[in-house]
Amino acid sequence: MTPPAAARAASGPRGTFDQVTRWFSWAAGGLALALMLLIVAEVGVRAVVGRSLSGTIELSEVLLVFIVALGIGNAQRTGAHVNTDLLTSRLTPHTGAVVRVAGLTVAAGFLLWTTWVSATRGWEAMLVGEARFGISEVPVWPARLVLPLGLLVLSVQCLLTARDAWGRRHGSAGTAGEGPDDRGSSDVS
Numbered sequence: 715m716t717p718p719a720a721a722r723a724a725s726g727p728r729g730t731f732d733q734v735t736r737w738f739s740w741a742a743g744g745l746a747l748a749l750m751l752l753i754v755a756e757v758g759v760r761a762v763v764g765r766s767l768s769g770t771i772e773l774s775e776v777l778l779v780f781i782v783a784l785g786i787g788n789a790q791r792t793g794a795h796v797n798t799d800l801l802t803s804r805l806t807p808h809t810g811a812v813v814r815v816a817g818l819t820v821a822a823g824f825l826l827w828t829t830w831v832s833a834t835r836g837w838e839a840m841l842v843g844e845a846r847f848g849i850s851e852v853p854v855w856p857a858r859l860v861l862p863l864g865l866l867v868l869s870v871q872c873l874l875t876a877r878d879a880w881g882r883r884h885g886s887a888g889t890a891g892e893g894p895d896d897r898g899s900s901d902v903s
Contacts, residue, residue, distance in 0.1 A: 728874065735787045749777045756768035776846065778856035783864025790871035804863035811883030818876035820843055825869035833862035 756770045802810035836858035
């Protein structure tokens with residue numbers, strides 16, 4: 715892809731969506747750091763005082779949902795998911811692209827359905843103020859609302875990956891959506 719074409723692709727809706735996906739990933743990284751510090755504080759307090767910090771386990775569970783939901787779209791965008799091309803590597807570029815596109819489209823459809831179901835459940839959880847009860851009460855409804863957001867971003871990234879795979883069906887190297895930090899796309903075959 716020529717530099718002007720790459721700049722156009724990065725500045726359009728795809729570039730904006732990829733930027734939002736990267737921001738979500740940075741937020742997930744920050745929350746992972748916060749979770750690490752929380753666990754270190756928990757271990758330190760337990761070693762010094764002899765008892766746990768109240769609510770650490772409950773908060774850790776909620777933070778893990780945020781971390782995964784916010785980071786999963788960028789993992790798809792950069793090709794960081796575990797994948798194998800055992801089948802598609804033995805196919806012609808065109809046939810391999812058709813198989814990839816079909817798999818990614820089915821995955822996106824399933825993810826969109828899951829997004830709808832989890833968004834409905836998240837809305838209900840928010841209305842009743844769902845919380846996790848343990849040693850202390852930790853609200854769960856924010857995690858139930860961020861999960862469909864992460865699933866929606868992942869489903870859109872699957873569709874964009876499918877579009878890129880279709881663009882490479884004749885063996886061409888560049889795609890309309892590749893950015894400077896893209897390492898490739900994920901195969902679902």
